[in-house]
Amino acid sequence: MSDFPWVRFFPSDWLAGTRGMSAVETGVYITLVATMYERGEPIPEDQARLARLCGASNSAFKKALDTLIEEGKVTRVNGGLWNDRVEKEKVYLSEKSEVARRAGKMSAEKRKQNQEAEATPVQRTFNGRSTKPEARSQKPEATLSSVAAPPPAQIDFDHLQSKLTDAVDGKIQPHGSFVVGPIAELVSNGVSLELDVLPVIRSKAEKMMRPAQSWAYFVPMIREAYERRVAAGRALPPPPKIGQSDDDWARRLRFARKRSGWSHDEWGPAPGEAGCLVPPHLLLPDDGRGWQELKAEPKRSLVA
Template sequence: MNGLPYYKAYPRDFIEGTIGMPFELKAAYRLILDLIYMQGGNLPDDERYISGLLGCTIRKWKSLRYDLIACGKIKVSGEFLTNERAISELETLRKLSEKQSENRSRPNKNRELQSPPFDHTEPDTDNTLSSVYSAPPQSDFDALQSKLVDAAGGKIQPHAALVVGPIVELTAAGVDLEVDILPVIRSRAAKMARPAGSWAYFIPAIREAYERRVAAGRALPPPPKIGQSDDDWARRLRFARKRSGWSHDEWGPAPGEDGCLVPTHLLQPGDGGGWQELKAEPKRSLVA
């Protein structure tokens, strides 16, 4: 089975199962589990590869590897490292995927299922994932990751960009990707001095923007009528810089504001600072 860019985790099981382990070993174990799931259950036992991803020396990884094996957290299977629970979970998902493929030609009788709320938590159990999780197609994850990385404009660590689970949880709870998530990431990324270590960094701001929209009773806006290409935004930015102004009604939140729609890579330092509100977008003035 192919690896997963996202999998269901059980925080309480992990915390209880690592009681007594030093922090450094817990952190290594968490990352190794991620890598095992991403590799479909079998992580190549390559010390240079793994130490590079963990950001430690080969010597340090050898020590961590020995301790994790001694604790029974991971085991060696030929040329691979694996984890018994990961193998069980991945096998369950494989069977579930096959079952879903068989059912695709049948009428859908589960139209009333609802997504979990923000505060949904995992049950304290060792039950498999079959009753709570259905893995979306890989193409959906690839498209989502592409949009997120583009919105962040390079302000996300490369390894962290792969783990889109925190964003998937938001969309499953009803948060809109185009309206609530991507604009906030663009806005926050434009102000960041260094890349975020995880998509979870953006979650509080996204939730705040979403809850603010819901509290105000605002429905999802219709698709924007203005052009959304880089050329369109570059033209607006040139005009805005000359006038030191921005049309919120025409173009949405200004640079530096949460929800700004302008692609991050087009922004310059100081964009939005001290800009006044413009009445409209004079078409003749937008000529480059």
Template sequence: MNGLPYYKAYPRDFIEGTIGMPFEVKCAYRVILDLIYMQGGNLPDDNRYISGLLGCSIRKWTTIRSALIEADKIQVSGEFLTNYRAVSELETLAKLQDKQRENGSHPKKNNDLAKPRLNHTEPEPDKLSKDACASASAAALKPEKPTSSEPDPFDAFWAAYPKRDGPNPKKPAKLAFDRAVKRGVPVEAIMAAVVHFARKHPKPSAFCPQATTWLNQDRFSDEGAVPAPKPQVVEDDAYWNKALNMARVSRRWLVEHWGRVPGHPDCRVPSHLLKPKDGDLWHELYRSVA
């Protein structure tokens, strides 16, 4: 898949999706998106290369990278960094280009009409009837393809989600829906929440978030639905290092996920991972910000 010299940008979605994000992380995210589109959806995960383009140190980029991955703004795919919407937009463009090439390769409408043969004769009636009977018999004996009667829960969600005055790509929403179900969110809770949410947006509105944003930010928990059970998290050193890296960049501590801030007697972070100034002037947030 080739890179793009330009691409569609959605300013409102970018601003809404980065609310609460520190300035330097937000600016780096904008440049990373440009690089992902330029690289055809797969940006080499090379710390030296990316930090050089951003004009920052490798250490700084490593911290920003961890924050963007933790916020699910970029994803690691093998040796590359990618973004769900970028992949979707590039695939859509590739299909459109393939369709245009296919249409351009076809001959004009009347050029492929066969010319009548001068010695054309009709088949004999007996032979025609035998051939027709044989075709009908073969069609009757051909087994029908089995059809799946199992409905996809996402189709019901997509039909219930309110119409939006603006882009609302379906493929990233399907990925977000599947991720929510995979981590233990009941489908019934999502459906109850989206029905309640749709009543607030009876008409298309630009203030209605994209379905992908609504799912990724767990907004179904705001609609009176039963809160989804949180998956069991292994609080090992890797887990706490990610939390500390995010907090050192944003100076925000998510109490809902990590407990009390470093420096508090009830802090759950292992002491050997803490640095001397960890927790100083950090804001305790009791609800995560996307």
């Protein structure tokens, strides 16, 4: 049985790729590609045998094969005949299988740890004496701690492929779009698709003069953006603790009205903005209109 009993098939790609080919060429092409998937390796170029496999005469098969090779549909390699798309799909399926294998292994290890923990005898103390736990006649109730934790988020390769393709807006070679392993590895290690991956790809795609060869091209830039975001989060100072009484807000409002400004850093959203912390009964109708951002220096004057 083939290591890859199924493959992705995109009808629109197939129709576009075979448009203009004869019925014999199309039949030979799909039979050769299916055989490559079945074997998982190049096909020995025994034209007589392959002609019988494709149900064509030797001359018709040779003519069709010459056309397929000339158009780049089939290539000659040391091992025989091969197809670039088959190679890309092999890589895709291998990566997807590896991610699933890792997740399954982690889940199995977690279940084993939980089972070992449940099987460990727990001694109880009664009147200062140590006793063995009583035998249980029924299964213990399931608790959150006794249920195996879910494996890492399963990566939907098709969904990831779609999101990446939309973000890159055509700035990647068609064959490169099928190997999403480098990006999937980042996401599986905690890099955010929405906060790190997609913004970098959109930004770089706008400035690219020619398409990238693969998703791996973006990996160093995504890592750098991720590290910057994490470092910036660590460097953020804790939110200031300020008084929340009516007197505290009344003083700030007097200062803000006098300066026609508001310090978002110290006081949060301004009047009229979502999340404003000022008690509504202290606000005037024009508070917040046309106010500018006030600098936090000097601090003493902002709470006068």
